[in-house]
C-alpha cells in the first residue's frame with residue numbers, strides 16, 4: 001500500500017505536495033479564481049447552525065458575519081469565508097474549470113496511483129477564499145469518503161493567519177500546523193477517522209486572501 005494511503009488510514013489525514021505534477025493545472029485554477037467576477041463569489045456564513053450563502057453586496061452580510069464571529073468568541077462552531085460554489089446549478093467559468101480539473105486524468109490518476117482509488121461522485125466542491133476577518137472554527141470534515149483541499153495560495157505571510165491547525169482527538173493539543181502553500185494538498189478521511197481542525201482568522205492587507213480548492217468526494221478502492 002502506498003505510504004500516503006497508509007498515512008491517511010493511520011492518522012485520518014495526509015499532507016503532500018502536488019506542485020511537481022500539477023503546477024500548470026493549479027496555476028490555471030488560481031488564475032480562474034482571480035479572474036472570477038465578484039458575482040461568482042458568496043460569503044458563506046454558519047451562524048449557530050444556520051448556513052447562508054450571501055452575495056458580497058448583500059446588506060445583511062456585515063451583521064451576519066459579526067454574529068458568526070460572536071459564536072466563535074462563545075467557543076461554538078461557526079465560519080465565515082468567501083467561496084465560488086462549483087457543485088451547484090451556477091455555471092461560472094471558474095466552476096467549469098474546477099469540474100474539468102477533477103475529471104482530468106491528471107487528478108484521477110493521482111488518486112489511483114497514490115491512494116488506489118477512483119472517484120464515484122462528489123458532494124461539495126468549491127474554491128474558498130479567506131480574507132481579513134474570515135475564519136473557520138474547530139470541526140471534523142464529514143460527508144462522502146474524503147475531503148481534498150489543495151492550496152492555491154502563493155507567498156503567504158504566516159503572520160496573516162489563515163493557518164490550518166490539526167488537533168488531537170480530544171481537541172486540546174495542536175498536532176500539526178499547515179501554512180498555506182501553493183500546490184500543497186491535504187486529504188481528510190471523512191468517513192473512517194475524523195480529524196479535528198480549524199483555520200485561524202485571517203488578518204491580511206486588503207486584496208490578499210488565502211485560497212484553496214475543496215472537494216468532498218465519494219471514492220472506491222481499486223486496490224489494497
Ligand SMILES: [Fe+2]
Nearest residue numbers: 139140141197
Ligand atoms: Fe475542514
